[in-house]
Amino acid sequence: MSLPRFGPHDDPGPSFAALLRRTAAGGTDVGAFGADPATRTAPMEIPHGTTCVAVRYDSGVVLAGDRRATAGHLISNHRIEKVFPADRHSGVAIAGAAGPSAEMVRLFQLQLEHYEKVEGTPISLEGKANQLGQMVRANLPAAMQGLVVVPIFAGFDLAADRGRLFEYDVTGGRYEERDHVATGSGSLHADTVVKLGFRPSMARSAATDLVLDALYVASDADSATGGPDPVRDVFPVVAVIDADGYQRLDDTELRRRSERLLRRHRSRREAGGGS
Amino acid sequence: MTMPFYAPPEQMMKDKADYARKGIARGRSLVAFRYRGGIAIVAENTSSTLRKVSEIYDRIAFAGVGRYNEFDQLRIAGVRHADLKGFSFSREDVDARSLANAYAQSLGHVFTHELKPMEVEILVAEIGLDTNGGGDQLFHILYDGTVADEDDWVVLGGETEEISERFEEALPAAPRSLADGVRAAVGALAGPERTLSAESLEAAVLERGNHRRAFRRLTDEELSTILAV
Numbered sequence: 001m002s003l004p005r006f007g008p009h010d011d012p013g014p015s016f017a018a019l020l021r022r023t024a025a026g027g028t029d030v031g032a033f034g035a036d037p038a039t040r041t042a043p044m045e046i047p048h049g050t051t052c053v054a055v056r057y058d059s060g061v062v063l064a065g066d067r068r069a070t071a072g073h074l075i076s077n078h079r080i081e082k083v084f085p086a087d088r089h090s091g092v093a094i095a096g097a098a099g100p101s102a103e104m105v106r107l108f109q110l111q112l113e114h115y116e117k118v119e120g121t122p123i124s125l126e127g128k129a130n131q132l133g134q135m136v137r138a139n140l141p142a143a144m145q146g147l148v149v150v151p152i153f154a155g156f157d158l159a160a161d162r163g164r165l166f167e168y169d170v171t172g173g174r175y176e177e178r179d180h181v182a183t184g185s186g187s188l189h190a191d192t193v194v195k196l197g198f199r200p201s202m203a204r205s206a207a208t209d210l211v212l213d214a215l216y217v218a219s220d221a222d223s224a225t226g227g228p229d230p231v232r233d234v235f236p237v238v239a240v241i242d243a244d245g246y247q248r249l250d251d252t253e254l255r256r257r258s259e260r261l262l263r264r265h266r267s268r269r270e271a272g273g274g275s
Numbered sequence: 276m277t278m279p280f281y282a283p284p285e286q287m288m289k290d291k292a293d294y295a296r297k298g299i300a301r302g303r304s305l306v307a308f309r310y311r312g313g314i315a316i317v318a319e320n321t322s323s324t325l326r327k328v329s330e331i332y333d334r335i336a337f338a339g340v341g342r343y344n345e346f347d348q349l350r351i352a353g354v355r356h357a358d359l360k361g362f363s364f365s366r367e368d369v370d371a372r373s374l375a376n377a378y379a380q381s382l383g384h385v386f387t388h389e390l391k392p393m394e395v396e397i398l399v400a401e402i403g404l405d406t407n408g409g410g411d412q413l414f415h416i417l418y419d420g421t422v423a424d425e426d427d428w429v430v431l432g433g434e435t436e437e438i439s440e441r442f443e444e445a446l447p448a449a450p451r452s453l454a455d456g457v458r459a460a461v462g463a464l465a466g467p468e469r470t471l472s473a474e475s476l477e478a479a480v481l482e483r484g485n486h487r488r489a490f491r492r493l494t495d496e497e498l499s500t501i502l503a504v
Binding site: 001002003004005016019020023106107110113114117118120 | 326329330331348349351352353354355356358359360361362373377378380381
């Protein structure tokens with residue numbers, strides 16, 4: 001591989017996507033899967049990841065996703081991960097076609113780091129949210145054929161000193177949410193739970209339990225969302241992002257909290273309660 | 276038809292090399308060395324925004340002396356090279372040696388084919404995965420594409436001979452601490468007649484540890500604390 005050098009008129013600047021397009025490595029048009037809708041039909045049953053939720057708490061944001069991937073009516077993966085760090089102070093959770101989602105996350109992570117290295121300074125949180133919007137927008141032709149990718153972007157804004165949440169639609173439309181957001185097939189149920197349980201300035205622990213509860217209820221009603229799985233020892237992924245940066249909660253803590261959640265639901269049921 | 280004046284190739288190469296060396300000697304020098312926890316690069320640089328030392332990839336750093344705009348272009352090309360390679364293959368496939376060769380190819384091409392050679396000398400440093408320092412690499416690349424693989428430390432820029440002599444004398448034997456190495460480097464860069472304060476220095480390290488991105492800049496406060504001893 002030779003050194004990629006450009007003249008002043010065709011320099012891709014700090015954009016990694018633009019760089020890919022100008023080099024041989026970008027032979028496949030990344031960020032635009034199935035860019036030519038006329039010549040391609042979407043495969044019928046490709047793996048999809050589903051429900052993700054995010055909640056703002058007193059000193060940051062909590063971001064969570066279940067672990068199931070489905071292809072049609074079958075479960076194709078029991079331990080897929082949908083929550084990723086984007087950079088030190090932000091994370092992304094993705095619902096939608098698993099392959100394009102993973103590729104979009106990889107490109108997004110790289111874009112943030114590439115910009116930071118080329119420019120010597122990181123992109124603002126707002127700028128990162130816009131970048132992701134552009135990637136979702138570039139995926140629109142593929143989304144029209146069923147390869148939908150709908151992310152949540154969450155981060156700690158060091159300039160504003162608070163956590164911020166962004167949701168997207170398939171056209172790349174970007175909407176900032178104040179307190180909580182959910183995406184994916186189980187999002188209706190998950191969002192209702194979060195809406196009812198949300199309190200302003202929640203503590204981190206309460207927010208973590210709330211998102212786990214939301215995913216549990218979603219898994220109870222939506223076949224494409226996976227619940228806590230003590231048999232395989234697989235629990236939803238939860239990440240917290242605060243002034244210290246992105247941190248994925250470790251499996252011991254997630255196991256403990258998930259088991260407590262299951263006990264609570266069991267005792268509620270035994271006491272004659274709903275669900 | 277007019278005949279161009281004949282210039283022997285030896286003379287042309289020598290003229291170009293002299294030109295490049297003169298340009299490099301106008302700038303300030305830098306020193307890189309291995310220490311117990313990684314690799315450190317210390318440069319004399321009064322600007323706190325126009326950097327000489329930068330991050331290329333997870334375990335790879337770049338440093339340049341000479342004309343700022345030229346080595347900064349090379350830096351960006353290096354970031355692009357590394358990120359593209361990591362994207363098309365895997366992060367662990369990105370290595371300093373291949374980057375150093377790409378730099379050498381590019382600099383060599385400019386030196387022989389273009390009117391003006393690049394007035395730069397660059398360093399590509401990489402820390403190995405081995406926790407006790409095995410696999411650390413320092414590649415020193417000259418304006419004409421010559422590559423040298425340095426073992427323990429290297430000086431880039433003008434007056435390298437004097438600085439090297441002073442540095443070799445002051446540098447404790449390996450394995451050394453970061454602070455000892457930085458003090459030796461700053462003393463060597465300053466020479467007997469000057470003292471350099473943290474504000475006129477730029478320093479960064481590639482640190483072995485749990486972070487994926489090993490590159491870290493030393494702040495002025497950190498440098499002052501080290502130099503105060």
